[in-house]
Amino acid sequence: xxxxxxxxxxxDRKNFLSITEARKRGFKTNWFKINITQPSLKGIKVFRxxxxxxxxxxxxxxxxxxxxxxxxxxxxxFKDPKYGREARKLYDDVNVLLDKVISEKLLIANAVIGxxxxxxxxxxxxxxxxxxRKNRLAVFHTLRQQVLKTxxxxxxxxxxxxxxxxxxxxxxxxxxxxxxxxxxEEVLKFYSDRKDVYNEIMIKALADRLAEGFAExxxxxxxxxxxxxxxxxxxxxxxxxxxxxxxxxxxxxYPAQPDHTEKITLFKLLEVESNTGISLTENLAMYPAASVxxxxxxxxxxxxxxxxxxxxxxxEDYAARKGIxxxxxxxxxxxxxxxxxxxxxx
Numbered sequence: 001x002x003x004x005x006x007x008x009x010x011x012d013r014k015n016f017l018s019i020t021e022a023r024k025r026g027f028k029t030n031w032f033k034i035n036i037t038q039p040s041l042k043g044i045k046v047f048r049x050x051x052x053x054x055x056x057x058x059x060x061x062x063x064x065x066x067x068x069x070x071x072x073x074x075x076x077x078f079k080d081p082k083y084g085r086e087a088r089k090l091y092d093d094v095n096v097l098l099d100k101v102i103s104e105k106l107l108i109a110n111a112v113i114g115x116x117x118x119x120x121x122x123x124x125x126x127x128x129x130x131x132x133r134k135n136r137l138a139v140f141h142t143l144r145q146q147v148l149k150t151x152x153x154x155x156x157x158x159x160x161x162x163x164x165x166x167x168x169x170x171x172x173x174x175x176x177x178x179x180x181x182x183x184x185e186e187v188l189k190f191y192s193d194r195k196d197v198y199n200e201i202m203i204k205a206l207a208d209r210l211a212e213g214f215a216e217x218x219x220x221x222x223x224x225x226x227x228x229x230x231x232x233x234x235x236x237x238x239x240x241x242x243x244x245x246x247x248x249x250x251x252x253x254y255p256a257q258p259d260h261t262e263k264i265t266l267f268k269l270l271e272v273e274s275n276t277g278i279s280l281t282e283n284l285a286m287y288p289a290a291s292v293x294x295x296x297x298x299x300x301x302x303x304x305x306x307x308x309x310x311x312x313x314x315x316e317d318y319a320a321r322k323g324i325x326x327x328x329x330x331x332x333x334x335x336x337x338x339x340x341x342x343x344x345x346x
Contacts, residue, residue, distance in 0.1 A: 016146045016338060017155060019314040023122070023144060027160035027301075031169040034300070037229035039115040039172055042130075045226065046275045047111040050214065052102045055109060055180065058213035058220075060241045064094065067205045094206055097199065101187075107207060107290075108182035109214050110276040114269065115227055115296070118173035119165035123157045124321060125173060126165065127269065133170070138269045140173075140262055140295070141322050146338070147308045156307075158256055161248075161299035174227060174296025176249070177272045178218055180210035181288025207290035215292040216240060219249050222296055229298050248302045251294035253284075255306035258336050260284040261322075266293055309338035 017025070061074035068090060070083040077087045101107050116137065117128040123142050129135040144157035154160070163171035184207050191199045223230040223245060230246050239245075252262040263284055266272070273279050278291045286293065315337065319329035330341060 015148050016311045017148060019144065019146065019317055022146050022155040025155050026144065027154040027156055031163045031167045036169065036171055037227065039227040041115050041226040044112060044114040044270060050109040050111060052107065052109055052210065055210055055213045055217055056098065057237065058217045059209045060212060064205055064209050094202055097202055097206060106183060106187050107180055109180040109210065110182060111176065111178040111214060111218055112270045112272060112275040113174060113176045113218060113222060113226065115172055115174040118162055118171055120159040120162040121165050123159045125159050125162050127173065131170060138265050140265060141318060142257060143307045143310060143318065144314065145307055146310050146314060156305045158250060161297050161302040174222055175266050175270060176218055176296060177270055177276055177278055177291065177293040178211060178214045179276055179278045179288055179291040180214050181207045181290030182277050184288055184290065211290040211292050223247060227298065246300055247296065247298045248304055249294045249296055250304065251292065256304055258307055259332055261332050263293060307336060310336050311338045
């Protein structure tokens with residue numbers, strides 16, 4: 001007796017382009033009209049014990065209230081007839097806690113960023129050791145939209161926003177990992193020992209907000225200083241939260257790059273664990289949980305998108321590019337598969 005795989009489409013194949021056709025209809029750029037800035041930083045830079053007081057100004061509080069199942073945007077939520085009063089109390093409480101965290105250094109924020117010469121090759125992004133571009137440091141593998149569109153919109157992959165190697169254009173890409181969760185175990189134990197569930201939840205939510213704020217702050221520093229392609233950027237905090245700036249920072253495991261295994265490449269390239277204290281669990285979650293990692297892409301037309309469901313032809317192609325089995329690729333891409341694998345005894 002043996003096991004073989006049988007596949008059944010969840011959706012009609014006619015609702016998808018082949019991966020070959022989707023690539024033909026990807027996002028097109030005239031690369032000779034794009035102003036590519038030589039980064040001020042080439043390589044890796046580490047930030048340890050970054051001042052939490054500086055990160056505080058970058059916090060987006062709206063998701064904090066969602067943690068407490070309150071719908072509404074900060075600060076207008078304070079005027080909400082249903083949630084306003086309780087939201088104000090939570091906000092006051094978390095800021096008292098934040099004062100304590102800062103003054104007593106209960107949490108530590110660390111980060112590592114890297115900016116490297118890069119070019120795309122099909123749906124892959126090649127990272128080079130220097131501007132001669134002869135030695136490859138790493139390859140990031142991206143996925144492309146395949147769900148049929150009813151208009152002429154392109155079928156996007158993140159690699160579309162990096163200049164193809166054959167263009168001869170010297171492009172760059174950044175990567176990063178930040179955390180604001182170093183030391184949180186001791187804080188959680190303190191509240192757990194006192195059966196203070198309220199502050200246990202509060203410190204976790206606060207650490208998450210600090211980590212996201214830190215990611216926002218580091219991205220701004222990259223745009224204005226360490227890469228420098230937006231040196232004159234002058235945006236309000238509200239405009240920053242609304243992502244009015246040039247470029248994106250997509251994260252592995254999220255809609256534009258749904259494969260969590262791409263974190264492994266990022267962690268190796270930046271030596272994330274030794275530089276920041278962030279580690280990856282067996283399931284490739286980051287620990288501490290109050291951590292963020294991702295890519296920096298500077299293309300002026302780059303945007304966030306959802307890859308959506310993908311078909312088996314792309315998964316087979318992706319597995320071959322990554323040098324893994326189809327089964328391994330399907331395991332990590334299970335949430336976006338447009339087909340269902342059946343194991344059948346024969």
